[in-house]
Amino acid sequence: MLWSVMGLATKREGAKITALEAKTNWKIEDARSDIKELQHEIEQLNLVVKSLATICQQAGVFTEAQFQDLKDFIDIQDGNLDGKAKSELQPRTCAKCNRQNQKLAKKCMWCEADL
Numbered sequence: 457m458l459w460s461v462m463g464l465a466t467k468r469e470g471a472k473i474t475a476l477e478a479k480t481n482w483k484i485e486d487a488r489s490d491i492k493e494l495q496h497e498i499e500q501l502n503l504v505v506k507s508l509a510t511i512c513q514q515a516g517v518f519t520e521a522q523f524q525d526l527k528d529f530i531d532i533q534d535g536n537l538d539g540k541a542k543s544e545l546q547p548r549t550c551a552k553c554n555r556q557n558q559k560l561a562k563k564c565m566w567c568e569a570d571l
């Protein structure tokens with residue numbers, strides 16, 4: 457009797473672990489997909505910025521030194537001269553559980569509600 461009860465409890469724990477692993481794998485895949493999407497967007501932005509900078513330099517709109525000065529001027533406006541400008545996209549807060557999610561998340565990573 458004791459052994460069969462223990463066996464059932466072990467099976468139940470095993471099923472819980474399997475379900476948790478499946479959920480974790482789903483979240484990892486979702487995060488990988490978000491990373492791929494972000495990499496794609498960065499590459500697109502890189503192309504646009506390079507194209508704009510090149511055409512402006514070729515047209516004599518500005519020199520590379522003027523571009524660097526303006527870039528530093530814009531960079532410091534968020535308080536840090538760190539080679540970055542803060543994104544206007546903010547992390548998304550879930551309306552259901554009130555936790556924060558990634559900027560581009562479509563579903564809440566905590567409760568899976570649509571964002």
Ligand SMILES: [Zn+2]
Binds near residue numbers: 550551554564565566
């Ligand atoms: Zn949520």
